[in-house]
Amino acid sequence: MSAPLTTQPGFTRALAAVRGGEIGLLRAVALDLVAVGGGDALQGLRIEAIGVLRAVTGPSSVELQAHSTSDGGATTFLGRAGHGVVVNAHVSVVAGERRECLRATIRLVGTHGSVLVDLLRPRLDVRTAAGMRHPSFGARRAEVSPGDAAEALTAIAASARSGQTISITW
Amino acid sequence: MTDHGMPLGIGIVGVGGIALSHMAALRTMTSAQLVAVCDVDASRAAEVAHAERCEGYGSVEALLADDAVEAVIVCTPNMTHEALGVQVLAAGKHLLMEKPLAMTPAGARAVANEAAERGLALAVGHSHRFSDQSVAIREVIDSGEIGTPRFVRVVMNGGWIWPGWQAWVLNPALSGGHSLHNGTHLIDLASWWIGEPATSVFSVGQHATSESLEIYDYLVMELGFANGASAVCEISRGERPRSASYLELTVVGTKGVVSREWDAEGVLAWTDTGLTAWAADGFAERVFVRELEAFVASSRSEAEVIPPVSAAIHAVDVAAASETSLREGRTIEIGASV
Known part of the structure; x- marks a missing residue:
């Protein structure tokens, strides 16, 4: 991914829907980010994940339980934010030459509706005899401040190691 | 006989x-x-x-x-x-x-x-083990194409709590709660695709329709597995609008991802009721026919029962632990005897 996910036009539209009450009060958020690359890609993806979730929930405390694979290639967590919003995310990296994400979706569930955003879109499907490619298009909005994810990521790793729920703030 | x-x-x-x-x-x-x-x-x-x-x-x-x-x-x-x-x-x-x-x-x-x-x-x-998509996903996993599964996301969200749910379903003493009543479907799929039983569960619930509900009509269960894999199982009957119906199945492996959404291969229809997605033809019917054909075969000792009884017991173990997690707000270890 080149530009931050928080600037993706589908995501900023969904955020506007939440802030405008189009889906009622926010109840839950589910995020999946799966990329191709090496270990450095994973750390970048984790920071992206916290940034996206913070953009949705706002600064909040979160009580969560995390899991990670022994090789550290995949992390999942489920928790409840201080204002009651259920938050869960999966972030992992598939080993290979770095390229576009395999999966990047976020779902925002409200009391009166929900929004599913494919963070890899909008894009074109170009099919030729040589194969397919998917050039993206669309204007990106101003980036939401990414904030500092380091403390949250450290706590998430601690929860995965201990098998216990922990409380973090993002 | x-x-x-x-x-x-x-x-x-x-x-x-x-x-x-x-x-x-x-x-x-x-x-x-x-x-x-x-x-x-x-x-x-x-x-x-x-x-x-x-x-x-x-x-x-x-x-x-x-x-x-x-x-x-x-x-x-x-x-x-x-x-x-x-x-x-x-x-x-x-x-x-x-x-x-x-x-x-x-x-x-x-x-x-x-x-x-x-x-x-x-x-x-x-x-759900017998649906076209579940079988297809399992085939992709078995082929090794996505490597070893390390994350499963199963989402079955709908808005039909009323009039679809009867009084006994809403009473946890009679239904066992949402984890038992519907959650067992998701637990079974997750364990089947990961390829081993879950070892822990942490659950978060909401009373989406009304705070007076005794069950959590919105429920998310996070399963942990001994091999380090995890699963998020999300199930809701309290979505709005009431016509909402969303199912998502995703398996992330060490080499790739397989995923699909409920009606992604079906038909998009614009009618006077708005945009709707219709499932593939015969989808629902095939599920029950396959389930019953498998049952007949096992009754005649021609095939093993699907799912294995141990998996059905495991689904109850995890669901019961999930209800405990909801009550106590902590991660529950699943019995080692499973």
């Missing part, structure tokens, strides 16, 4: 909503035949029996005394499953129990033990 040249004689206990799906499947099958139904509402049983051209009884005892009944599908509320399951098996009939197998881990084992001691087939209606 079973003559392999003849259709397996099926009796259905309880002729509520889910029984209609089983009856519809049976009408299309040649390997099994509906021979009797019973219900606590004898007039309802008689009405269904007339329509299905089979016997109708007002009691389980009467149905079990019918020699034409070789196997029984129990379609009654959850709190009856353990006692009815043992009763059916004690009568020497093969059993397909609608999920969950029982309301408690001990109850699930009691039914399983009865089947094992009598050498009878015991299947549990984890019907």
